[in-house]
Every structure is written in C-alpha cells, then in structure tokens.
Amino acid sequence: MMEQRLSMVTLAVDDLPATRHFLEAGLGWEPGELPGEDIVFYQAGGSILALYKRDALARELGRPVPAQALGSVTLAWNARSEEEVQFTFQRAVDAGAVVVKRPEKAFWGGYSSYVEIPGGHLLEIAYNPFWPIDKEGNISLSAPETA
C-alpha cells in the first residue's frame, strides 16, 4: 500500500537568494547541506521544503515552469497559539512578505493569516485549536480526547 504522507514540497523561484534570505535571515530557518547553486533543502519536521531555481527545474522536467498562480497551492505553518500567529505573521512581514490577510478569527473556529512570501508563494500562518501539535511539531487531524 502507498504510505499516506508527503515527503517534500518544492517551490519554483526565480530569485533563489531572495527567497533564501527571507527564510533564513527573516524567519531563522536553517538549510541543509547545499548540493549546488540551483537548489536548497530545508528539513521541515518529517518532510522537506525545497527551493528550486525555475530554469533548472524546467530543464529537469523538460517543459517550462510558469510563475506561481497565487493560491493554487498554499503552504500552511500552524502555530501553537493565537499570540504565536501574531508574532510569526509580523516577523514574516518585517522580513519582506506581502500581507494578503491579517490575523483574524476564521469562520472555521481558528485564527488565520496569509502572506505572499518573496518568490511569489502563498503562506498561511494559523492556529487551529482542533488540531493538536505534538512536541516534535507533528500536527494531527484527530481532536484531543475529551476528559
């Protein structure tokens, strides 16, 4: 059977140093060992986030890679509290992300914000009180048991 998981999410970017700067200097993420000039990997919990220069990815795929259609794929980073959403949202904006939606109560019962990160990809920064996050950072659809 196919194990139900995601191994990696790759964002195509035109200006790799600009997106790296946002993630590393801005958000404090640390890259893995750098395999070359065209790609960078970040350990992201039990998955991997990759940035790949658009032209290099196009060569690998054998077809052009158009610019991201904002919102067609959204990455979400879930915080452990509303306060952490506010803090992380502000940190992202200070680091150069463009505001799409400021932190607010969401209709689904959580607290959510959206930014466009340098490189043109959409990032949701949210808190969902119904989805527990364990100490390793794994998030789960299962609601905690009621006592």
Add this chain to the structure above:
Amino acid sequence: MMEQRLSMVTLAVDDLPATRHFLEAGLGWEPGELPGEDIVFYQAGGSILALYKRDALARELGRPVPAQALGSVTLAWNARSEEEVQFTFQRAVDAGAVVVKRPEKAFWGGYSSYVEIPGGHLLEIAYNPFWPIDKEGNISLSAPETA
C-alpha cells in the same frame, strides 16, 4: 523561534470529487472526518494534505485563485525503493494521472518520475538513496552514517 516545519499543503481544485476519487479510489488514501462539501483533509505523516474547492478558497482569501501553474509547486512522495517508484507511478497513471516523466535514473543519483494528478497539480514519485525514511515515514536530509 519559529519551529522549522510544514503543517499543511492545500491544493485548490475545481472538481473536488474528481481529485478525491484519484486519491482515495486510485491511491488508497483515507480522508479525515469531512467538515463540509468544499474541503477535505488527509493526514499525511506529521503534516496534512488538503483539497479545497477553488471558489471557496477564493472567498476565504478575498481574491480569485487562478489555476495551478504546473511545476510552480511540486509535491513529492518518496518511495523506499526504485521498485516502489515503478509500482506507485503505474498505480497513479492507472488512476488517471497524466505522465510528465516516466521513472528513470536522475542526474542527482536517485530515481524519479513526475505525473500531473487530476486537478492539475504536479506530483513527483521518487526514490532518493541519500535520504533515509524511518518506519513512521519521516524523511531526513541527513545521510545515514557510514559504518
């Protein structure tokens, strides 16, 4: 500090039942509890994969959500062997995915294939011998220690 992880990847889709059918009937994935008609969540290791109807997402964002620009974001599912790449690639194609690149040795030393899944998103199905996958399915950038 911002914990270095991804909580969720959301794919905007026009025909939610078609993409669900691919994932569930085709690949055998099981959805979580269904919160409504516009969205479905799948536990994916320590992250979550979501399918969200494009028009509903556009209402939440307050802006239109264009169709995916194929390759601007790629999801990858890493197998534990080349044989598992072949098997899973074929299963995806049999379930309606469009071939972008058949399984082949990749220049970076692994074995890789790409398909476009129903809904217009790019999925890499690959084996990377340098990235260990533990029994829970977590993948790691760290190469195994040499003895």
